[in-house]
Amino acid sequence: MKDFVLATVGAIALLATVPVLNQTKFGLETAIAQNTQTKGQVQLRLEVEKRVVQQVQGKQTSTWQPLQGKALVEPGNILRYTVTADNNSNGNVKNLIINQPIPLGTVYVLNSATSNVNNEAKITYSIDGGRSYVESPSVKVALANGKVETKPAPVTMYTHIRWKFGSSIPAKGSVKGIYQVKVR
Template sequence: MKRLSKFVGLGAAAALLTVAVPLLSGTPVWASLQQASQSVIESLQRQPAIQLELAAAKQVLETDAQGQTKETWQTLSGEKAVVQPGDRLRYNLSGENTSDRSLKNLVVTQPVPPQTIYVLGSALVGNNGGAAITYSIDNGETFVDAPMVEVTQPNGDIVLEPAPAEAYTHIRWNFGDQVQPEAVLSAAYDVTVR
């Protein structure tokens, strides 16, 4: 089986208010936080109260002697990590409001990395139960709860159907006004490598 080598570099991003922080570009696990640096710097100047950290892990499935499958997650760290087509990756976003005031209108947008496919239903919010999750299928132009696409039927009728996983381009978490002082945030989503 041919192995597909991809490189992973993970870093921290700080102070995002309504900013997209791309995790990857070009290859599915090359952290492109450098490309987002200007946005992050501008956001730091506007809202220095939240620090966000991005991390990635690869799903590992092992079968024990009794035939039971055990799932674990291997942290992808350092400059290099190897992934193969079909591997499932989990991206975790964590942060904390380090200020003494509530944050207003906190929105975090993550692109689905190129050469990966979003795993439908995998976007989660940790202990921030009130955060809304929306999705884009048009490169971040619009966000909705359940993206739909037009499909032409054999008889020529056009109907709306749920968008396939391959169509998802971005995920957005809207934490609204719920980020109290010292609140800890967490969110995650999974992708598979093409």
């Protein structure tokens, strides 16, 4: 068995992006890892929650409401995506990599990507459609005086997030990649 598993979750490919009175419908579904060498070994699940802000006794509170099926979201809503990779095998899975596209119609919320294994996951980002990944994407900007500077890429350019889990995922264990986006 190879020591490397690459899983791409396409589950958030929006099934329907239909404007309805300044709202958008998102279709949500479950994703399965598609890798012939590990078929059935790792299963990916995608969950989406919407942040709901309420006033409770004069204090503003924030909770997460699960979205299921076709859910209505509005511009400005914050969504939290959780990709769970379940190791269904009887052995360890090493060097799992999960690539997750930023959904169309949303913008990544800077510094929101985390994992449930703390420092054991390396998180990188793509601004070129998933062809390359770096920890801090940057772009070259031409200044008025003709000089070119390298600046941090704006979050509107982020297209994908990657979690690389360097340690083994034990048999029947799981890991999670979590990130937030803002609906445009």
